[in-house]
Amino acid sequence: MKLRKIAWRNIRRNTRRSILSMSAVAIAAMAFVFLFSMIEGMKQDVAYNLQTFVTGEVRIRHSEFEKYKHLNPLHLGVDNYTALAERLESMEAVRTISPRIKFPTAIYKEGSTYRAQGQGVDFEREAEYQGLEEYVVKGRMPRNGQNEVLVATGLAKEMNLDIGDNFTLLTQTRGRGMNAITFKITGLSHYQFDGLNNSFFQAPLDRVQYFLRMDNSVSEILIKLKENYSAEEFAAGLNSSLTDWGRPQLEARMWKDISQTYSFVVMADAIYFIIALMFFLLGSTVIINTMMMTIFERRKEIGTINAMGMTGPEIVRLFFLEAFFIAAIGSFVGVLAGIGITYPTSIYGLNFSAAMEGVDMEVSQILRPVLNFKSTLFVFLYSTFIASVASFIPSRKSAKIKPVEALRAI
Amino acid sequence: MIQINGLKKQYRSGETVVQALRGVDLEIQNGEFLSIAGPSGSGKTTLLNLIGCLDIADEGSIHIDSVDIAEKTRKELALLRREKIGFVFQSFNLIPVLTAYENASFPLSLLGVTEKELHERTVKIMQEVGLEEMMHRKPAELSGGQQQRVAIARALIKSPDIVLADEPTANLDSETGQDILDLMEVLNAKHNTTFIFSTHDQMVMDFAHRLVRLHDGLIHSDELTRRAAGGTKVGSRG
Numbered sequence: 200m201k202l203r204k205i206a207w208r209n210i211r212r213n214t215r216r217s218i219l220s221m222s223a224v225a226i227a228a229m230a231f232v233f234l235f236s237m238i239e240g241m242k243q244d245v246a247y248n249l250q251t252f253v254t255g256e257v258r259i260r261h262s263e264f265e266k267y268k269h270l271n272p273l274h275l276g277v278d279n280y281t282a283l284a285e286r287l288e289s290m291e292a293v294r295t296i297s298p299r300i301k302f303p304t305a306i307y308k309e310g311s312t313y314r315a316q317g318q319g320v321d322f323e324r325e326a327e328y329q330g331l332e333e334y335v336v337k338g339r340m341p342r343n344g345q346n347e348v349l350v351a352t353g354l355a356k357e358m359n360l361d362i363g364d365n366f367t368l369l370t371q372t373r374g375r376g377m378n379a380i381t382f383k384i385t386g387l388s389h390y391q392f393d394g395l396n397n398s399f400f401q402a403p404l405d406r407v408q409y410f411l412r413m414d415n416s417v418s419e420i421l422i423k424l425k426e427n428y429s430a431e432e433f434a435a436g437l438n439s440s441l442t443d444w445g446r447p448q449l450e451a452r453m454w455k456d457i458s459q460t461y462s463f464v465v466m467a468d469a470i471y472f473i474i475a476l477m478f479f480l481l482g483s484t485v486i487i488n489t490m491m492m493t494i495f496e497r498r499k500e501i502g503t504i505n506a507m508g509m510t511g512p513e514i515v516r517l518f519f520l521e522a523f524f525i526a527a528i529g530s531f532v533g534v535l536a537g538i539g540i541t542y543p544t545s546i547y548g549l550n551f552s553a554a555m556e557g558v559d560m561e562v563s564q565i566l567r568p569v570l571n572f573k574s575t576l577f578v579f580l581y582s583t584f585i586a587s588v589a590s591f592i593p594s595r596k597s598a599k600i601k602p603v604e605a606l607r608a609i
Numbered sequence: 610m611i612q613i614n615g616l617k618k619q620y621r622s623g624e625t626v627v628q629a630l631r632g633v634d635l636e637i638q639n640g641e642f643l644s645i646a647g648p649s650g651s652g653k654t655t656l657l658n659l660i661g662c663l664d665i666a667d668e669g670s671i672h673i674d675s676v677d678i679a680e681k682t683r684k685e686l687a688l689l690r691r692e693k694i695g696f697v698f699q700s701f702n703l704i705p706v707l708t709a710y711e712n713a714s715f716p717l718s719l720l721g722v723t724e725k726e727l728h729e730r731t732v733k734i735m736q737e738v739g740l741e742e743m744m745h746r747k748p749a750e751l752s753g754g755q756q757q758r759v760a761i762a763r764a765l766i767k768s769p770d771i772v773l774a775d776e777p778t779a780n781l782d783s784e785t786g787q788d789i790l791d792l793m794e795v796l797n798a799k800h801n802t803t804f805i806f807s808t809h810d811q812m813v814m815d816f817a818h819r820l821v822r823l824h825d826g827l828i829h830s831d832e833l834t835r836r837a838a839g840g841t842k843v844g845s846r847g
Contacts, residue, residue: 509687
């Protein structure tokens with residue numbers, strides 16, 4: 200008679216109690232399949248937002264730019280960017296690039312001044328790089344070479360602007376002089392995170408270069424890579440190439456090194472592992488309790504099988520197997536339930552707009568959990584392991600019962 | 610052979626100390642059909658537990674086939690029981706989740722015999738105890754007598770040297786009890802297994818070939834019965 204068979208039948212002796220024990224593990228497993236999917240969704244979301252709108256996968260800037268960022272150091276730019284862009288685009292790993300000029304500005308309208316963040320972009324490139332047309336909710340994309348602008352809905356609403364309106368903005372040029380330019384609004388855009396929606400507009404790169412007296416310079420070039428290329432390795436290789444190309448003042452950095460938001464999400468991921476451990480231990484207490492009751496109730500049986508020659512470790516294995524089956528079934532059911540909850544929410548998403556209001560992080564308002572085979576399998580194995588290990592303690596007790604005392608039990 | 614010398618065992622219950630055995634000397638030959646009789650509290654079960662390596666004596670020794678069991682570890686005692694000793698309990702003690710067949714074959718599976726051998730020996734022993742038609746029933750689906758037959762099959766399946774039965778008929782009606790004793794006697798003769806059973810029932814005592822009477826933890830008498838000599842009760846050994 201195999202121990203597995205006896206253990207399996209034993210868990211069906213008190214079905215209700217076994218189901219209760221399984222439920223505790225199942226609820227914890229279900230919650231963590233969902234939570235890890237949420238974290239995975241958040242990681243992918245933040246990565247996409249950063250790579251698309253903020254940092255690229257790899258970003259080229261002047262090495263001194265970061266130090267003087269607060270002073271809007273347009274003079275620390277990427278000069279003769281078109282030559283560099285050509286070199287970059289000819290590289291095997293590069294999928295697409297986005298030369299940009301970011302500049303803070305003040306917009307004057309009917310006696311009021313509004314602070315805004317402008318960005319000069321090549322709209323032809325951005326159609327591919329940002330997939331920008333997807334975010335245009337009204338009107339059309341501006342055309343390169345024209346004083347046209349794409350304004351985020353939050354800024355448009357605040358300034359009471361609409362398609363066809365003009366606005367004049369004032370800012371410092373590269374040479375620290377002041378300059379003003381009037382743009383016509385051709386489109387309104389809405390992005391998935393509030394940081395962009397509230398004060399952001401995009402204008403043609405050539406017009407911004409002219410207005411800011413940037414000549415053929417940009418403040419940065421963002422790079423997206425083809426699949427299977429490592430941003431870290433590419434950035435390291437590109438730094439060597441920049442020196443070889445006579446541009447040692449430029450610096451390439453990978454996106455994870457630039458933004459703290461992703462690090463926060465990764466940290467949250469690690470914290471969830473610890474919280475999961477606590478939850479699984481909590482769920483395990485029900486199994487521990489069940490095993491303690493089971494061992495107490497089955498003392499006579501323990502005495503009998505011991506009398507027949509079953510050794511202490513074999514008896515421990517029998518009870519451990521029972522706990523393991525309860526834990527494994529509970530985890531499996533929990534994982535299935537977790538998938539059941541996660542799947543529809545991954546399609547429709549969860550709206551966190553109210554919670555995310557005013558949060559200056561590159562996290563979208565609508566988050567979609569992403570089911571991940573690795574993390575789901577991990578939850579199953581982790582919860583089974585924790586619950587089994589926890590139940591090993593009461594199982595060990597079964598071996599310590601003296602057979603003569605066990606046989607006396609009623 | 611079982612050699613018992615100066616066996617003492619006491620139990621403590623709070624402040625009270627109970628002298629269960631106060632110096633028992635006994636020699637049991639292979640193949641005996643022996644009953645340990647005595648009133649409640651005389652030490653019958655304690656003596657069986659000590660012979661069955663389920664408990665440890667305070668003083669004295671038990672040698673089974675010249676091996677002093679006091680020198681064995683807990684694991685070694687379990688392995689000794691696994692190979693040499695079968696148990697029949699008053700309340701049968703069958704594993705409720707196993708069928709009669711599985712209960713009976715359980716000791717063999719501990720010995721690691723092949724599936725084929727396990728099946729053949731289990732079917733054979735179930736036939737011997739007259740339960741071949743009920744092999745796949747769970748204990749709850751069997752009568753008390755049938756459950757005790759399964760317990761006997763379980764005790765005998767591994768062909769042990771010794772079978773210890775603690776009041777094997779106490780929970781059975783007299784007719785079923787008689788059947789069980791008949792069966793035990795037949796199997797004793799057939800397998801030459803030593804049967805030691807405790808009882809305080811006169812009918813059971815009459816069935817034994819040798820009767821050891823215990824009183825207050827000491828052997829009061831030790832005699833061969835009529836059945837041992839083909840119906841004639843032989844003289845006292847105690």
